[in-house]
Amino acid sequence: MADLNSLLLQALTASGSGSNLSMRELLLSQLDSDAPEAALLANYLKQQDENELSSEGEDDPIPLYRSPQEVEAKFEEMAKTVQELRARLDEVDQIYEELEELRERDEMISAALGACYCWGRNRQCPDCNGRGRPGTFLPDDRLFAKFVLPAVQVMKQRKKA
């Protein structure tokens, strides 16, 4: 992403000289579209534009941020938004990672028990039509030995004692 200070300076110069270039146009023109932060920021600005257009009517020009305080406040607000979006994206990544792990485990255990991966709970399931409860299919030998036998052995020992 382009250096924020230089952007700030350009924005101030532009508005000071009476140019029609708005802060957001300037930012958008300066952003490196390859950087993920830039894409987020650009989307945010675009959305803000759309919100303002829809609330103020299409003929209204995009407002200028005239004072340095306004520009700085806008920057801080945007930086915060980008930070929040990044945190959300990290959360989503983590959730996907966990989901992937759970799916893998679910597939192994259902195969160990001869169940469909939907456990017979999905009537639209293309593999079992909702009938794939444990024992419906032949259990996978290797997975059965890995996940089920140890539990069976413990239960047998408990009964003996």
Ligand SMILES: [Zn+2]
């Ligand atoms: Zn199924």
